[in-house]
Amino acid sequence: MTVQQPLAGRGDRIRRALEHIRNDSTDDYGQVNEFQAREYTDPEVARRERDLVFGRVPSIVCHGSEVPCPNDFITLQMPRNRVIVVRQKDGTVKTFVNLCRHRGALLEEQDKGRCRLFSCGYHRWSYDTDGSLRAITRDNTFGEVDRSQYGLIELPTEERHGFVWVVDDASAAIDVQAWLGPEMDSVLDGYGLGDLIAVRSEGFDEPVNWKIMQDAFLDGYHIQYAHPNTAGKLIHTNVMAAEDFGRHVRFIAPRKSIDKYLEEAPAADEDLSRHVTETHFLLPNSTLLRQPDHFQLLTFRPHPGDPGRSRMEMRLIVPTVEASGMSEERWNHLWEKNWKILIAVLHNEDFPLLRSSQAGLASADAGGMLLGRNEFVNQVFRRELRKLIS
Ligand code: FES
Ligand SMILES: [Fe+2]
Structure with missing residues (x-):
């Protein structure tokens, strides 16, 4: 697969989706693939x-507005490390x-907060929010230590x-612009996401593999x-106009309100x-939905040990x-009204199906299963993941 229409105008992409509705078609990946x-x-x-994957490539941990001021922090479980994300005095963000x-005690137990230093509950060593070791309690008896090393x-x-x-590996480097590539970097740049705020955010620990979760939020076939x-x-089912940027994907899913243009074509302008709804799949584990007046970010993180568990986070941005005026x-x-609707659909409709998928896949003799030509974005997700782990 190659890039289909790099940065085609939005109107052209919407008109392509309209053609799909007329023809009872959708974007075609070109082949059916089997998975195990x-x-x-x-x-x-x-x-x-x-x-x-997570030890090598950047993935989103939060919106900047969740740690707005110096010394604001959140904690979370990444696939390889438990981490603290903390805003620095110079405005940058660090992760520890x-x-x-x-002796390895968990340093910060709160989900989020603001603190002048991180202080260990076990023997009360303390660290500055820039990560440096500030105090060793009773250091006259503890002995000589090069603090800069600890x-x-x-x-x-x-x-x-x-x-x-x-990037969930201390020895790795990070370059988000390079990871996004020129197309997706410029698409995101155009949204001014840094001026918005995460008004609601919540995490859900589910007994489901992270890829089953991620797949469900790229899927126009199940609606x-x-x-x-x-x-x-x-929303129309099984109609999608996608752009494969080679790693990330942007795709349009038409609402039924567009049907009035089926009879009478819309004017050119x-x-x-x-x-x-315009959706962005950001490899490896995020779906960013652009609605007329806001964004939703969905992220899916593997459990650190159990392939059958993951954490989904949803943010309203x-x-x-x-x-807003x-x-x-x-x-x-x-x-609040928007959020309640989203939460209800997740809990009542998506999660029960996804739990049952995981339960089904646990059978020893499951046999091969299929991704169709119509499941375009899921196919790209699987293609790119295989590249990373092979
Ligand atoms: S383990 Fe943290 S001070 Fe001892
Ligand atoms: Fe769904």
Whole structure:
């Protein structure tokens, strides 16, 4: 597969989706591919993914607005390391392994907060938020230590396009711009995501492999079957106009409100953007949805040991109250309402299906299974992941 239409105008891409509805077609990957259950259950496959994917390439850990001020931090479990992500005094963000260099106690237990230093609960060693070892308690008896060698272990971190990206390996380098490539880097650049804020964010630990989770949020084929009374009423099933950037993908899924243009073609300059959702698959583990007035970010992180578990995080990323021109009350009400709808669909419709997929794949004699030509973005996801782990 090669790049189809690099940075085609949005209107052209929407018109291509409209053609697909007329023809009962969708973008075609060109071939059906078989896959095996062990890709979702084998501990050795999971280990390779942790090391060769998350240990090598940048993935998003949060939006910058979640650590707005110096000394603001969040903690999370990456596939290889438990980490603390903390805003520095100079405005940059650093990520540290969440572990005390004395005898390995977990250093910070809170999910998020603001602190002047990280202080270990075991023997009270303390570290500056820049990671340096500040104090060894009772150091007259502890003995001579070169403190510069026992600061917190730092992971490669970069803030770009409003998001904080981390490579989960202390010995790796990070270059988010190079990883995104010129097309996706310029697409994200155009959105001004750094001016928005994550108004809601929540994580869900599910007994499901991370790839099954990620696949479900690139899938336009399941909509009317899995979501007949919610998304299925609003969004076309099995219609997608995608651009394969060779690693990341941008794709348009038309809403049913576009159907009025089936009879009568839209004028050449008609803005059709409110009739579609534009989605971005950011390899390895994020789906960024662009809605008319906000963004949603979905990330899927493997469990550090069990191939059958993962954590999904969902974020609603929106204009600030000031930029929205709304009253604070109306702004809060709007996003709370949006959030509740999203959460209900996840819990009531997607998660039960995905848990049952994982349960099904646990059978020893599962046999080969298939990804169709119509499952374009899932095919790219699998193709790129195989490149990384082979
Ligand atoms: S383990 Fe942290 S101070 Fe001893
Ligand atoms: Fe779904």
